[in-house]
Amino acid sequence: MPTDTVRSSTRPVTGWVLALGLFLGSLGLLAAVPAALLAGASPALAAPEQIELVDGAGVIHEPTLREGLADVDFHEPTTVIVWTQRGEATSNLNERLLSDARQNHPEWISDDGQKWADGLFIYAIDPQGRLQGVYFGEDRKVGLSTQEDIQEDAVDSLREADWTQAALDATQSAATVMNRPWYQHPGLWVGGIIVVVMGGIFGGAVAAGRKKQQQKAQADLDRGNRAFANVSTDLEATELNANTVPEDSRYGAQVLERYRTFHERYLVAARENDRLSGVPAKKLHAKEHRQAITAYRETTEELDQLDDTVASTNTLLNKYPGWPEAWDLQTAPMREDLGQIDGLVSGQSKLMAAQLAPLRSFQPEAERELERLGAGLQTGDLSPDDALDGLAALRARLTELLDQFSTAQINSFAKTDAERSTLEQEMQRERNRASRRPGSILDTVHQPGWFWTATAYHIGFSSGQSSVVHTREQAASASSGSTTGYGSSGGSFSGAGSSSSF
Structure with missing residues (x-):
């Protein structure tokens, strides 16, 4: 190829490269001004006062x-x-x-x-x-x-x-x-x-x-470490309790089945505790560490709840000293739910009175049944297994009533199949994620979501309702959906701020 041809083909390229270099150099000079300001004139940062x-x-x-x-x-x-x-x-x-x-x-x-x-x-x-x-x-x-x-x-x-x-x-x-x-x-x-x-x-x-x-990984790691410390402190007592849980009891056998892998899971958690403690804080954001920390936290918290359950199971089924307190641990979820019923039914329309009646009448009936179960345990007329069966029946009945009420409440609020689906999904999600009560035998032997708590019901419906309302607002207006006013009681207050649903 002739030399002049080579020169003519490379000259435009060389000029383009030079132009690009000059342009990028100009960008650097332009950026140097604010960069210098950032480096030399930025005020000192401060922690919260x-x-x-x-x-x-x-x-x-x-x-x-x-x-x-x-x-x-x-x-x-x-x-x-x-x-x-x-x-x-x-x-x-x-x-x-x-x-x-x-x-x-x-x-x-x-x-x-x-x-x-x-x-x-x-x-x-x-x-x-x-x-x-x-x-x-x-x-x-x-x-x-x-x-x-x-x-x-x-x-x-x-x-x-x-x-x-x-x-x-x-x-x-x-x-x-x-x-x-x-x-x-x-x-x-x-x-x-x-x-x-x-x-x-x-x-x-x-x-x-x-x-x-x-920050999130560190918070999860701290939670996992607290739970692991609790389990480690109680480890010997938990093993002793497990050794004396009566295997011929229906509930004792089921709790022991859950406990069967306790020791192996604890050893895995101990290894993770050692390993994760060596991860520098600045590297916790890495995906593999975040996933490991989440799994570690979930495992240790489950073990922490299980050792409480083993202790209460041993005390209650054998009626060892302190068994009334162990029974109170079992009835606490039911009593908490009964206390939430008034909040569930308050403010509902008259059109839903028929659907509310079963929940209203269930509350005093359940309270009387709880007293009967406790008295039967005290006198010996009821075995611990029979008392737990009665308690399980109460919680199952409340779950059934909440199921029926949810259908009526969803149908009353939802205007479309999509809205109905949103409400159902949110309520089911909260039902399944409701936390197990520490020491609760029934929560331990049944899968998550087996019983529907009043708290999970209310949170689930409120969450679904919020999502539906937000979707309606978006459809009605091109606005972001944020609320900036302070309502009728706010008067002339005009402080900066806003709220939104999530």
């Missing part, structure tokens, strides 16, 4: 919350308030928070009574109504779209019912945007530096995602 927990719903693990928040950096010292309360999906969370603040926490409100006090960030959860909200002092407020982004960052943890982690997720997200210096705002990175910006945003998102995953 104060942490307040008002856990009306009783769902937050305070030590984990405080430990996690201590690692959150704010652009300016900020008081973090985590507030929980149980309510209905159709209620106004903003209004309820404001009402509680006016009555019990006036320091959260500005002197003129119209805004949230300066220096505050409030994160609110209603685990029963499936609502969350974020609220800001006037000197910390952000736009509505940013508020929605903060809430979105907590949704995954909320849907897993990991309420403490949700509070950490939302606070971490809020801390990055409240009082953010102008040169850290994403809007700065426009035009010619878009490539640099996208790289920075991607890197920040990856880092934030890793930190979130690391």
Whole structure:
């Protein structure tokens, strides 16, 4: 090939490469200005100035919350308030928070009574109504779209019912945007530096995602370690109890069958405890570690519940000293459910009176039957197995009544087959995930979801109802579905904040 042909074919390429180099160099120079600002003029980050927990719903693990928040950096010292309360999906969370603040926490409100006090960030959860909200002092407020982004960052943890982690997720997200210096705002990175910006945003998102995953993994690991410590402390006593559980008892035999693999599972958990303790905290976000930690936590918590059950089974079936307390452990789930019935039936329409009647009449009948079973055990007229059979029949009857009531309630609320399916799925999901009561023989020998608790019923319906309402709002309007007002009782209050369903 002639030399001049080679030159003519390479010249355009060389010019393109040089132009690209100049362009990228220009990007670097443009990026250097805000980068220098970020490096040299960024204010010192600060941990929360104060942490307040008002856990009306009783769902937050305070030590984990405080430990996690201590690692959150704010652009300016900020008081973090985590507030929980149980309510209905159709209620106004903003209004309820404001009402509680006016009555019990006036320091959260500005002197003129119209805004949230300066220096505050409030994160609110209603685990029963499936609502969350974020609220800001006037000197910390952000736009509505940013508020929605903060809430979105907590949704995954909320849907897993990991309420403490949700509070950490939302606070971490809020801390990055409240009082953010102008040169850290994403809007700065426009035009010619878009490539640099996208790289920075991607890197920040990856880092934030890793930190979130690391925090959740650490919280799960801490829970697993606490359960493992409990099991280890009681290990000798658990083995002694298992050795004297009567095998000729129907329930004793079933509990022992569950216990059969206890020792092998404990040894596996012990190995995992040793291995995971050697994983550096900065590597907990890795998928293989997160999966192993989740499995470890689930195993140790199951073992912790099982050793309690073995102890109560041994005491009750043999009627050893302390057996009345062991019987109380067995009846506690039923008594808790009976106490929830009034909340289930209150506020229902007159049209559903016929469906409510069986639940209303069941409550006093069940309470009388519980007294009869306890008295029979005391006098010896009933064996522990027979008493447990009677208790199982009561819980099965409540499950049947809740099943019937759910059909009526779903049909009353749902307008379409899709809405009906959403409600059914949410209710079944909560039924299956309802936690086993420590020490409960019936919860141990039956599969999850065998009995339907009133608490799981209410949470499941509220969750499904919230999803349906949110879908209806989206269909009726192109808006995001966030609620910004403070209801009829809010008056002229206009503090920054909003709430949404999850």
